[in-house]
Amino acid sequence: MIETKIRKVGNSAVMTLTTEMLTILDAKEGDTLFVVRGDDGSLKITPQDPAVAAALAAAEIVMDENRDLLQALA
Template sequence: MIETKIRKVGNSAVMTLTTEMLTILDAKEGDTLFVVRTDDGGLKLMTEDPALKQALAAAEIVMDENRDLLQALA
């Protein structure tokens, strides 16, 4: 487990990500992180947008199912 503190900056509360956390996330300063709530009430940090990932997976299925039609239209 990694511990970090929440501190006030202006009107916001911020959490510092340590070098270890950034390494685990494979992220760097300036990257966008996505936060989703887990079933147990926690939060999960991710470097990829889960909604976009899900949409791309669905599109891949549709393209696979209609490959011949899509090739004919191209």
């Protein structure tokens, strides 16, 4: 387990990623990361995956095109 602190920067709360965390994520400054919420309320940080980003973009388009239908099914 790696511990980090949350601090205030302007109107935002910021979590600092240590060098060790960046190494584990295989990420560097300027990279995009995804934060995914688990069923148990936990958060998972993952590096950007172009395939996932493309799938999410496609899903957004489908949801926008079918918003009324999806709302009726909800």
